[in-house]
Amino acid sequence: MTTASKDVILVTGADLAPEAVAMLKDFELVYAGKTPDEDSLVALCEKHQPVGIIVRYGKIPARVMDASKKLRVISKHGTGIDTIDSKAAQERGIAVKAAVGANAPAVAEHTWALIFACAKDVVHLDQRMHAGHWDKATHKSLELKGKTLGLVGLGAIGSRVAEAGNVFGMKVIAYDPYAKAAPAGVTLCSLEELYRDAHIVSLHCPLTADNRNMINRDSIALMRDGAIIVNTARGGLIDEAALLEALNSGKLRSAGLDSFQTEPLAAGHVFANVRNAILSPHIGGVTGDAYIGMGTGAAANVLAVLGAAATA
Known part of the structure; x- marks a missing residue:
């Protein structure tokens, strides 16, 4: 007697948390590797005909979807689904899911790491100390107490950032067109008011066609x-040329960036030698705990969709 082969889940990465693997024990997992390109994903879909894709790296356009006739769900290993062509998926009856909130603590913490690095000039002072300098008589950091923290987006991450802002004695304002009410200690405002009033503008919203390059010359001029x-969301939210001008001119004190228009950054990127740009390689949500949370969240979403399809 032969055993029926298992349906395949394609993972666009080299690994998945053991806890997530255990949840998907009834499926065969196929890993695409650390840096899968579109052609390799198409080839894997054509070969294995996955019923689901867990997206860690790379993009999922319509061409990848069409390579598997069995595809029913695309599940993001994280919260941002801008790398998935959601419109194409909807047209094909393929569910798109995100592991909402799974990495919120990690990203919120990294947001504050960047805020502190910018306000306290941590990186530059460290470099100066290592070079033998003692800048106590000439350097002044920015004190956060009494300053205004402006949050664009009040989801799981933005709300956590807001809580810490309250603890530090900051005035916290937020713009979120989907928020029905503000958490304690947060005042909702218009986007223009946020740009005008905030000492720190921190981005916590998804990237859409409507808000691409929302940080541009015009919005910076209002600040x-x-x-x-600070941007721990998506690089496409910022017009990088406009930001570079504002950093170099002194209009902005500094910027803390964890995401960029094109990733990874190419050698010689315009921000590479800008002293008041604090950079990290899109690792805000990369912690041991978040790795497990995003993996199990993505797996749960796959199971929920496929289980519903099986009973329909």
């Missing part, structure tokens, strides 16, 4: 002189 911009 306070010496404001700080």
